[in-house]
Amino acid sequence: MAGNKDHIIPPSGNKSFHPTSFILLGIPGLEKSQFWVAFPFCAMYILALIGNTTILHVVCVEHTLHEPMYFFLAMLAFTDLVLSSSTLPKMLGIFWFGSCEIEYHACLTQVFFIHAFSSVESGILMAMALDRYVAICFPLRHSTILSTSVVAKLGVAVMVRGVLWVSPFCFMVTWKPFCPNRIIPQSYCEHMAVLKLVCADTRTNRGYGLFVAFSVVGxxxxxxxxxxxxxxxxxxxxxxGDARIKAFGTCASHICVILAFYILALFTFLTHRFGHQVPQVAHVMLANLYLLVPPMLNPIIYGVKTKQIWERVVHVFCQKVT
Incomplete structure (x- = not known):
């Protein structure tokens, strides 16, 4: 039958349209140590789950926190949960149980969630900067300019942008033939890592990846x-002077979160494309931390730096205890 996959003729004898699965190596160079490396990774993941779930819960149940800043913080917490959960369970399976094989479509799903929600996180950080600008420069009009409907529209816009910009990654890779090599020398599926296994001209894919990176992050x-x-x-x-200190204090948490996210994101992006001299183990470790450190740090930074969040967290948990 013409529609049967078994009768599709690959472009050449040593290529196939796509393999059934890939092999994730984990951390090349640290194969004997990655069992122990998994423990701090697991601890960071647990902290990220607890912290971000707590932020989401507190913002949802406390009506006094139903303001733009906290709505954006809840969106950030949700995004961090998706980013860390899309990679860490599989990563821990590789480190602890040697479960290195990942099915082809599961790999592309990982690519989609990592890049789409990285774009969403960048968009939320941008929206939070706009919120701080309106709050400090137009304090009397803050609730009018950034109403609940405007905040919701901004959230939907950054989500739609992430989905629309990143979806072509997966479709464009699917149309390319793959080489027999199925090994990805990383702990998770990333667009450039998958693209290196393609046995065809990938300049269009690489060019589109650069366009997305610069049009979104730029x-x-x-x-x-x-x-x-x-x-x-x-x-x-x-x-x-007190007013200046207070105004800067309201921005301190956001600046810390921005630095934690963009420094690791830009390093990971640039080393994939231009950092051929960077040791593989350093690149893979930092790529792993990129999906772990911001989700773990964000709720801690906001919990410590934002008095309202800290007070509400204590209030909610004290109520449950009593």
């Missing part, structure tokens, strides 16, 4: 930078 970083330049100008014009 745009978001520009908006964040412009927002903070205008915030800085507004803060420096405040008459009171």
């Amino acid at each position: 745009f978001d970083i520009i908006i964040i930078a412009v927002s903070y330049i205008m915030i800085l100008q507004a803060v420096l014009h405040l008459p009171s």
Whole structure:
């Protein structure tokens, strides 16, 4: 039958349209140590689950926190849960149980969730910068400019952008023939790592990947930078030193989160494409930490730095205990 997959003729004798599965090596160079490396990774994942679930719960049940800043924080917590959960369970399976094989479509699903929700996280950080700009520069109009409907529309927009921009990654890879080599020298499926197994011209795929990276991250970083330049100008014009300190304090948490996310993200992106001299073990470790450190740190940073969040967390859990 013409529609039967078994009768599809591959482009050449040593290529196939796609394998049934891939082999994830974990951390090349640390095969004997990765059993122990899994323990701190697991601890970080548990902290990320507890912290982000707590943030989501507190923002949902406490009506006093139903403000733009906390809605964006809840979106960030949800995104971090998806990012870490899309990779860590499989990663721990590789480290502890040697479960290195991943089915082809599961691999592409991982590619989609990692890149789509990385884009969503970048968009949420950009929206949070806009929220800080409006709160400091237009405090009396904050609730009018950033109403609940506007916040919801911003959330939907960054989600749709992530899905629409990243979906072609998976479709474009599916149309390419793969080489017999099924080994991915990483702990999870990433677009460039999968693309290196393709036995065809991948310039279009690479070009589209660069376009997505620069159009998403580049745009978001520009908006964040412009927002903070205008915030800085507004803060420096405040008459009171205490007012300046308070205004800067409201931005401190967001700046810490931005640095934690973008530094690791840019390092991972650049080393995949241009960092051929970077040791493989260093690249893989930092790529793993990129999906672990921000989800773990974000709720801790906001919990410690944001008085309202900390008070509500204590209030909610004290109520449950009593």
